[in-house]
Amino acid sequence: MTQSLDLLENASDSLNEALRRVGDATHLNPRPYKFAVLHFTHAIELLFKHHVAQAHPLLIYRNPFSKNLAKESTIGLWDAVQFFKNEQRELTEETLADLRWIKDLRNNIEHFKFEMDPLAARLAIGRLIRALNEFHEENDFTDLAGLIERDCRATYEKLADEYKQRLFEAQRSAELANSGRDDPQTCLSCGSPKTMVAAGNKLKCHFCNDELALHECVRCTERYPEVLMRVWNDDNGRAHRDWICDFCYDHIIDHD
Ligand SMILES: [Zn+2]
Ligand SMILES: [Zn+2]
Known part of the structure; x- marks a missing residue:
């Protein structure tokens, strides 16, 4: 057929x-x-x-x-x-x-x-x-590239590169904005590599612009993004929330 x-x-x-x-x-x-x-x-x-x-x-x-x-x-x-x-x-x-x-x-x-x-x-x-x-x-x-006709080749290559270009710009912007100790990390929202850096009490991705709250762990005092933590004091009505990182949480649970 x-x-x-x-x-x-x-x-x-x-x-x-x-x-x-x-x-x-x-x-x-x-x-x-x-x-x-x-x-x-x-x-x-x-x-x-x-x-x-x-x-x-x-x-x-x-x-x-x-x-x-x-x-x-x-x-x-x-x-x-x-x-x-x-x-x-x-x-x-x-x-x-x-x-x-x-x-x-x-x-x-x-x-x-x-x-x-x-x-x-x-x-x-x-x-x-x-x-x-x-x-x-x-x-x-x-092979997709093999389907591209001669007059379309330049556009094809530019398009396939444009994402790389934007990612590169975002990584450079993250590096410039990075005042912290750690190297830019992979964004927890969009998955882009080396685009996420700390800015105040948040992590900010320079590619997708997402911001994630950072909290200090009550036990080890390291700061982690909220998605990697749990609320430690869960009492309603308390103005201050304590957070514990997953590592410390596991440690405490293992030793119970
Ligand atoms: Zn992102
Ligand atoms: Zn901790």
């Missing part, structure tokens, strides 16, 4: 078209991003369907046992994602979040009720391209 190859060819067309639209968009004319998002989401859907069809061409039908396949609807993006998961090929949580975000944006565009932040869309497309490259490499799927 050639169906699987058709899917790949269409995916590649959509991918290149998306990249062309990104290339067309400018500061003053962000409209092409709208079409970039439409084409790009379509490309991922076709690409994922193609991978499913590689396992067996009939699997792209919701009911492969149907007596009238021509009338059967085919699977969607999330079916394909679940299929990969069932095959122990998992996309990361971050990638799934980006996929949900861009699918929502796509749906909103289709219903003419969208407001688009072009930078956010471009960054999401960049992150997804990088994530898809990784996913394809890990699973020996088609």
